[in-house]
Amino acid sequence: MPKISVVAKDGTVFEIQAEPGTSVMENAVRNSVPGIEAECGGACACATCHVYVDEAWQEKVGLPGPIEADMLDFAYDVRPASRLSCQIKVADGLDGLVVLVPERQS
Amino acid sequence: MRDEPIDPHARIVVIGAGQAGFTACTKLRDLGHQGPITLIGEEAHPPYQRPPLSKGYLLGEITEDRLYFRPLSFYEERSIDLRLSSIASAIDRDRKVVALADGNVIAYDRLILTTGARPRTLPATIGGNLDGVFCVRNLADINAMAERFLEGRRVLIVGGGYIGLEAAAVSAKLGLRVTVIEAALRILQRVACPETAAYFRALHDEKGVTLLEGAALEALEGDDGHVRSARLVGGSVVPVDFVIAGVGVVPNVELAEAAGLTIDNGIAVDETCRTSDPDIYAAGDCASFPWRTGRIRLESVGNAIEQAEAVARSLTGTISHYDAKPWFWSDQYDVKLQIAGLSAGYDNVATRVGSAGGMSYWYYRGKELLAVDAMNEPRVYMVAKRLIEAGRSPSAAVVSDPATELKALLS
Numbered sequence: 304m305p306k307i308s309v310v311a312k313d314g315t316v317f318e319i320q321a322e323p324g325t326s327v328m329e330n331a332v333r334n335s336v337p338g339i340e341a342e343c344g345g346a347c348a349c350a351t352c353h354v355y356v357d358e359a360w361q362e363k364v365g366l367p368g369p370i371e372a373d374m375l376d377f378a379y380d381v382r383p384a385s386r387l388s389c390q391i392k393v394a395d396g397l398d399g400l401v402v403l404v405p406e407r408q409s
Numbered sequence: 410m411r412d413e414p415i416d417p418h419a420r421i422v423v424i425g426a427g428q429a430g431f432t433a434c435t436k437l438r439d440l441g442h443q444g445p446i447t448l449i450g451e452e453a454h455p456p457y458q459r460p461p462l463s464k465g466y467l468l469g470e471i472t473e474d475r476l477y478f479r480p481l482s483f484y485e486e487r488s489i490d491l492r493l494s495s496i497a498s499a500i501d502r503d504r505k506v507v508a509l510a511d512g513n514v515i516a517y518d519r520l521i522l523t524t525g526a527r528p529r530t531l532p533a534t535i536g537g538n539l540d541g542v543f544c545v546r547n548l549a550d551i552n553a554m555a556e557r558f559l560e561g562r563r564v565l566i567v568g569g570g571y572i573g574l575e576a577a578a579v580s581a582k583l584g585l586r587v588t589v590i591e592a593a594l595r596i597l598q599r600v601a602c603p604e605t606a607a608y609f610r611a612l613h614d615e616k617g618v619t620l621l622e623g624a625a626l627e628a629l630e631g632d633d634g635h636v637r638s639a640r641l642v643g644g645s646v647v648p649v650d651f652v653i654a655g656v657g658v659v660p661n662v663e664l665a666e667a668a669g670l671t672i673d674n675g676i677a678v679d680e681t682c683r684t685s686d687p688d689i690y691a692a693g694d695c696a697s698f699p700w701r702t703g704r705i706r707l708e709s710v711g712n713a714i715e716q717a718e719a720v721a722r723s724l725t726g727t728i729s730h731y732d733a734k735p736w737f738w739s740d741q742y743d744v745k746l747q748i749a750g751l752s753a754g755y756d757n758v759a760t761r762v763g764s765a766g767g768m769s770y771w772y773y774r775g776k777e778l779l780a781v782d783a784m785n786e787p788r789v790y791m792v793a794k795r796l797i798e799a800g801r802s803p804s805a806a807v808v809s810d811p812a813t814e815l816k817a818l819l820s
């Protein structure tokens with residue numbers, strides 16, 4: 304199973320064995336990573352699951368889809384590395400992925 | 410405004426292990442509450458999300474365990490005593506105990522009621538108890554109907570609200586033959602403007618769903634106890650293989666009512682989410698709370714989360730006034746509807762045509778912006794949510810003008 308790391312805003316690193324096909328958000332939430340609220344449960348409707356993808360992984364993770372990009376446009380402190388973690392699907396190719404939780408969600 | 414924080418070792422009991430009950434318990438622990446927390450849930454599953462029940466889960470796209478907010482181990486780790494398949498049958502406010510249907514009693518210092526709502530059912534006198542008649546509220550409801558979702562089957566959906574329309578979309582996607590009947594003159598009558606209703610009517614039409622408005626059910630008829638057809642007022646008969654009722658919900662207030670708490674379209678709470686008993690709080694679909702000059706009850710995930718968090722804050726003595734910021738979403742086919750605000754009381758609607766096939770309807774009372782329905786328009790939704798929360802009302806003329814930059818509305 305791919306291993307992903309979610310870095311909380313206080314720097315704590317959550318290393319998670321993540322099942323392929325699940326979203327990064329689901330894994331963060333199940334492991335109670337603080338700062339990922341994910342109020343809509345992954346419907347791409349709330350933008351409270353915002354993360355920054357570590358630079359080394361941006362190309363592999365790819366760009367947000369159109370709806371996601373529009374939601375992100377109004378998130379707090381958006382950067383080129385921003386993604387909604389409910390829209391990033393874990394896959395074998397993402398073994399080692401690192402994402403960072405922003406200061407706040409809105 | 411501060412409340413007196415409770416003793417950090419106080420015993421807290423939460424009745425109803427849904428979105429609000431789960432959130433209240435988790436938030437209490439996040440805020441440092443150390444005393445015992447007991448979460449009592451009638452259902453057999455750990456707390457789970459309901460929205461996918463009429464969307465991805467019904468479609469078969471996600472598995473049951475992915476609906477759970479947390480795995481079972483979480484409750485143990487955070488010392489939340491989760492009692493599943495357990496029904497609270499009475500509250501004794503003098504002795505401050507909750508009686509369970511299995512005979513146990515649990516003592517509380519503070520009690521939180523998050524009993525949610527249950528679907529209205531079709532009366533047995535019109536065939537509502539026939540085999541093959543389902544509703545959409547619990548995992549068990551969906552699991553029971555799942556095997557009927559076979560290509561070519563005829564499903565009748567009674568009720569053209571968001572849940573009925575989502576069930577229709579899933580059914581159509583899976584190749585069923587779908588009829589929706591709505592007794593009111595149009596779908597979404599209670600919750601949306603004629604423009605939004607027309608948008609979704611056209612969408613379902615295009616997908617081959619038969620949508621009958623102003624069509625009231627007279628009775629379901631069956632043989633061998635299984636539903637076979639639906640007779641509509643006026644005499645027409647629709648042959649069916651199974652039926653899904655999506656005719657609204659009623660709040661679960663009976664426990665509170667029997668305990669003598671004030672009920673007013675739900676368990677009545679004040680700004681701090683307190684019921685008429687100062688040691689008992691309520692949140693989520695079961696609770697009605699002060700809103701502007703009246704009182705409302707909301708049925709949405711956002712409300713369940715934010716109100717439950719307000720309860721937890723109230724109990725632990727921080728800012729506790731619940732200030733509702735209503736939002737909602739619905740997924741049908743490839744359309745994502747996002748709603749900001751509450752449209753009740755609107756008297757005019759402005760239309761904004763989006764660039765990439767999106768559409769939004771802006772509800773006003775006079776010049777005051779109340780709510781926005783945004784179809785495949787996430788940017789409109791995000792802007793509208795901020796405007797409404799800030800109490801700002803750009804004019805209808807400005808929002809309807811496609812040349813108006815959305816971001817400019819915020820500046």
Ligand SMILES: Cc1cc2nc3c(=O)[nH]c(=O)nc-3n(C[C@H](O)[C@H](O)[C@H](O)COP(=O)(O)OP(=O)(O)OC[C@H]3O[C@@H](n4cnc5c(N)ncnc54)[C@H](O)[C@@H]3O)c2cc1C
Pocket residue numbers: 424425426427428429430449450451452458459460461462463495496497498523524525526545546547572661664692693694695707708709710711713736737738739740
């Ligand atoms: C199919 C469906 C789709 C939805 N889609 C959306 C959507 O897209 N967006 C959105 O915002 N909202 C949606 N909602 C609404 C949202 O799910 C609810 O508003 C939310 O679940 C309310 O949470 P709650 O905790 O108040 O109530 P519930 O989730 O109903 O939980 C209450 C729980 O309490 C239990 N209970 C009740 N009485 C007792 C008792 N005496 N003893 C023990 N347990 C008891 C019940 O069994 C239930 O499990 C949808 C709802 C449904 C059913």
Ligand code: FES
Pocket residue numbers: 328340341342343344345346347348349350351352387388389390
């Ligand atoms: S969880 Fe709501 S947008 Fe990702």
